[in-house]
Amino acid sequence: MKEQLQAFITHYVEQAVSNEPSERYGLYHLETLERKKWSLQERNAEIVKARAKGAIDRIDEQDEVQEVYYWLHHHWLIRQKDHFYVEEALEKRKAEFYREQLMDDAILPLAESAPEDPASTTLDELDVTDPVIRAPFTYDRRKAVQYAERWWNSYNPKYEQFENDCTNFISQCLHEGGAPMRGYPNRGSGWWMQNNNWSYSWSVAHSLKNYLANSTTGLRAKEVSSARELKLGDVICYDFEGDGRYNHNTIVTAKDANGEPLVNAHTYNSRNRYWAYEDSTAYTPNIRYTFFTIVDD
Numbered sequence: 001m002k003e004q005l006q007a008f009i010t011h012y013v014e015q016a017v018s019n020e021p022s023e024r025y026g027l028y029h030l031e032t033l034e035r036k037k038w039s040l041q042e043r044n045a046e047i048v049k050a051r052a053k054g055a056i057d058r059i060d061e062q063d064e065v066q067e068v069y070y071w072l073h074h075h076w077l078i079r080q081k082d083h084f085y086v087e088e089a090l091e092k093r094k095a096e097f098y099r100e101q102l103m104d105d106a107i108l109p110l111a112e113s114a115p116e117d118p119a120s121t122t123l124d125e126l127d128v129t130d131p132v133i134r135a136p137f138t139y140d141r142r143k144a145v146q147y148a149e150r151w152w153n154s155y156n157p158k159y160e161q162f163e164n165d166c167t168n169f170i171s172q173c174l175h176e177g178g179a180p181m182r183g184y185p186n187r188g189s190g191w192w193m194q195n196n197n198w199s200y201s202w203s204v205a206h207s208l209k210n211y212l213a214n215s216t217t218g219l220r221a222k223e224v225s226s227a228r229e230l231k232l233g234d235v236i237c238y239d240f241e242g243d244g245r246y247n248h249n250t251i252v253t254a255k256d257a258n259g260e261p262l263v264n265a266h267t268y269n270s271r272n273r274y275w276a277y278e279d280s281t282a283y284t285p286n287i288r289y290t291f292f293t294i295v296d297d
Contacts, residue, residue, distance in 0.1 A: 001068060004097070005095055009054050013052050016050035017048065032107060036279035039274060045078055046079055046080075047076045050074070052072055052073060054071065054072050056069070069092065069108075070095065071090060073153075074088060080257040081257045087270070087274075089268065090269040136297045137180055137296065139179060141233030143176055148251050159193065165266040166205060166266050170250070173251050174235070177294075179294070180219065188200060190218075191218070191219055205249050206245050212292045218297060219294070220295050223291065224291045225291070232255075234252045234291070234294055236249065238250070239287065240277075241284055247282075250263035250273075260275065263275050275289075
């Protein structure tokens with residue numbers, strides 16, 4: 001099995017740098033890779049060098065079927081006009097073998113729910129006000145981006161870590177950029193992580209989106225109409241299904257040659273990923289984005 005998995009990863013890397021449509025591998029297409037290459041072509045960009053490294057997490061066996069869960073760490077060198085940058089991503093994938101023959105391989109879906117999402121609470125109605133007057137702060141975008149670069153593929157032990165970690169990671173970046181916490185200990189108020197507890201807005205994607213849209217003191221943001229208006233350290237919120245409930249967040253860490261944002265994120269850890277997420281398994285034609293630029297208090 002290991003040799004077949006290695007052969008698949010090698011094929012994946014070779015197809016990433018090919019100018020031809022991705023070939024079938026076994027019984028299935030490399031659909032996410034095709035979407036990535038299409039997205040790059042739309043931006044006048046291409047992958048000029050690729051490498052990947054895999055690590056098996058566990059193997060589940062039943063009768064003659066084996067399910068291999070593994071991590072795949074991608075490195076892509078992307079050329080766009082005269083500009084080069086490196087994109088990285090960490091995927092959790094599942095390979096299925098029948099009688100020790102590789103039959104299927106796919107990235108596991110991006111989790112839509114965040115830790116401790118209060119299903120009984122209408123997040124739109126959560127309180128984001130705080131009567132306490134706090135000292136003003138200036139958002140240090142450089143520090144926020146440095147933090148996002150340092151921890152994009154690992155976890156800072158001074159913070160809690162979640163299986164669905166995208167919003168927790170963005171909150172950490174904002175806080176490391178100087179954004180003050182407020183609202184403790186009311187989980188439905190403010191934005192905070194303290195004493196092994198945290199607000200919904202700290203850890204739940206939809207709740208952070210609502211907080212940024214409504215906060216009038218401390219961490220505040222202004223919605224802008226396009227991704228190109230964002231600065232480094234700003235936040236993009238994603239509603240993959242377009243149903244009004246947001247389920248992912250990223251932070252802007254760089255710009256491409258066209259001035260479009262590149263982002264870092266957790267859950268499926270990624271670095272310098274093109275902001276539109278058109279190559280994501282969670283992407284749908286109904287996707288909606290909200291763009292927030294952080295403002296000084």
